[in-house]
Amino acid sequence: MADAFDEIVHQSVRLQIMAALDQARAPLGFSRLKAITRATDGNLGAHLATLAKAGYVRIDKTPDGARTRTSAAITEAGRTAFRNHVAALRVILDGGQSNA
């Protein structure tokens, strides 16, 4: 279970992003994620990019007139990583250890 602790997921904003996406049944828009994480635009964008690079989320950009709408969805790899990370946190809380 120590191997399940995921440094990429564990960062505070990324953890909230993954939590929200794991719960949602559909991709979430940038503004929704911003409201959930209370991050700034730049901060949220950077963390989404990190998660996308790790293969944990998929980012879609669709044109909306003159603007671009960004949405994110969790991948299967991301869902597995997040849920394993949550399990690792619970082990630590129950008195186990982490290799972090």
Added chain:
Amino acid sequence: MIDRTQAADALAAIEGAQARGSILAGYAHAGDILIAWGMTWIVGNLAAQVAPAIADPLWFIGIAASVLFTILRSRRNPHSGRAALLALIAGVFIIVAGLLIGDVDARLGTALISLVVAAIYAGLGLWIGPRFTLLGGAIAAAILIGWFAFPARLYLWLAFGGGGALVVSGLWFRRA
């Protein structure tokens, strides 16, 4: 190495994010429903002000349509079965209360029923999110202002104050 406190904080952050996500999803889902009910309020109350003879049939049609829309819209969200039932119960209450009170004092009946609806929205806020409580307060304020300050134009106040609050709130909620 993270300790138990840090693990607990992380789990709390997860819970907080998911709670905020649920509330915002609830708002977004409710947006179109509020707009539908707002349109019913506007049409029904306008008719009561300017064409009383057709107000009751318009209210009946509007309430039935809004209840149906709420039920159909709620099918998209598997957690909204209770919201759909609440809409049905509220719709039946409004119609029955209107039939009981309407002949005694139509203005008082409309104001009382509207206040009950405002109270329901305010109470919903305790479960779904504080925006509903704000909405209930705004509707109640419109009713009371109309009743005490502009009694001859009560229905207009209910139409644009109460109905307007529902429509504007619906547009706000949709952006959540």
